[in-house]
Amino acid sequence: MHSSIDNRPIILTGDRTTGPLHLGHYVGSLKSRVTLQHSHRQFLLLADTQALTDNAHDPEKVRRNVLEVATDYLAVGIDPALTTICVQSALPALAELTLLYLNFVTVSRLERNPTIKTEIQLRGFERDVPAGFLCYPVAQAADITAFKATVVPVGEDQAPLIEQTNEIVRRLNRQAGREILVEASAMVPSVGRLPGVDGKAKMSKSQGNAIPLSASRDDISDAVRRMYTDPYHLRVNDPGKVEGNVVFTYLDAFCEDRDFVEEAKAHYRRGGLGDVTLKRHLEAMLQPLLAPIRERRAFYASKPDYVMDVIREGTREARRRTEATLAELRQALGLFTLS
Incomplete structure (x- = not known):
């Protein structure tokens, strides 16, 4: 489906499926994704697993918004013929890579991550931080490396996550004795996060200060x-x-x-x-x-079956790619196999 652009730089980005997207998402990432899909091999991750790290009490919200976010993607001009839209939780290789990578990262390193430290304070977790939330940088590293992405668009406050991903890449490659995984660079947008209309916080539907698409x-x-x-x-x-x-x-x-x-x-x-x-x-x-x-x-909201077909096809393609990376890494590390 994407054979004509398979040799282009690989870009991975996505959104937590906690609600429909808004104007802040558009200026921060969606607009550039529409352009980048013509110059990059782009994967868009519907990050429902990540959404559960602080929404485990409401999985229905996370599930429902998978379709909502995918609909927003199509509405702004994301073309399924150019961009692969896939569901994070339907890619089992990501979970296995996360578990594998956790053996190469210390708790103290995770706690020192500036992005995670800030988010923990904002959410008031203190020492009651969910383990899944603390380990999010490792899960993100699994996402990025599974697709062998070389470019990851992130806000300036998220750049430490890419740094930690590359630390994991270097440790795994040393362990494997050759370069299996590739390092990624952060693409920081020129426009920062839009504040909410009230000026008090970033734009957020839950805060009632957002302009939805x-x-x-x-x-x-x-x-x-x-x-x-x-x-x-x-x-x-x-x-x-x-x-x-x-x-x-x-x-x-x-x-x-x-x-x-x-x-x-x-x-x-x-x-x-x-x-x-x-x-x-x-x-x-x-x-x-x-x-x-x-x-x-x-228009797309009136055709949910079509949107689901886009998600299914994209997820099938993403599963093939991520499982190939996992198999390559398992072999290089000498992990046990039944075959």
């Missing part, structure tokens, strides 16, 4: 109206603060006319530019961006 015209209008600006910018003529102003953060992310954005910032800082006018400019950009995505999403 399926947002209606009215939903978009309401979200833009609610966007946090400068609370001390009480009158139009008052000088306003750009830093921390969510509207300007979104303009930086979505407006291609950089001269317009810079002039708007200068105007706002010196006074004379009102929040309502500024928000109208932003909404005028978001409405035409999301309208076709919303329409395509409604």
Whole structure:
């Protein structure tokens, strides 16, 4: 199915299946994935196993959102003829590789991982951190190496996970006596995470501060109206603060006319530019961006059997690739086999 691009660099990315995707996902990763599928051999992982590391109490939510996230992929322009969409939990080689790699990583190294330390604090786990959550960097290493990915798009805060993956790669290759696994490089997007419309946290459906890809015209209008600006910018003529102003953060992310954005910032800082006018400019950009995505999403949501076929076919292809990597590594390490 992908023979014409099999010699291209391999890229692995994906999303936890904890809810439908939103505008933050679009600017942070989805938009670039649509472009990268033409230059890379791209695998998209529906990370339901990873989602369980802090959602084991609600597996139904994780299961339900596998289809939701896959529908979002198709809606933004991911082409199954160019990108393999697959389900993490349906790839048993990933679990076996994770278990194997755990023998080459210490608990203290996992606890020192800056990404994991931060996430543990954010979730308030303290010493009650689920073992699956603590070991997530090892599971991610299994995902990346099973596909032999050389490029992994991640946020800047996730870069330590790629570093730990490459540590595991080097240890396993030394153990095997030859290079079986390949190291990966992190691809950090130029645009950071979008804040929620309230300006208090990253965009999140659970926080009620996200703009979903399926947002209606009215939903978009309401979200833009609610966007946090400068609370001390009480009158139009008052000088306003750009830093921390969510509207300007979104303009930086979505407006291609950089001269317009810079002039708007200068105007706002010196006074004379009102929040309502500024928000109208932003909404005028978001409405035409999301309208076709919303329409395509409604189309694919009405064809769940087709979406499931895409997932099944992609998972079959991914299973062949990941099992080949596992077999190669087992043989190189001299593990017991019945054959």
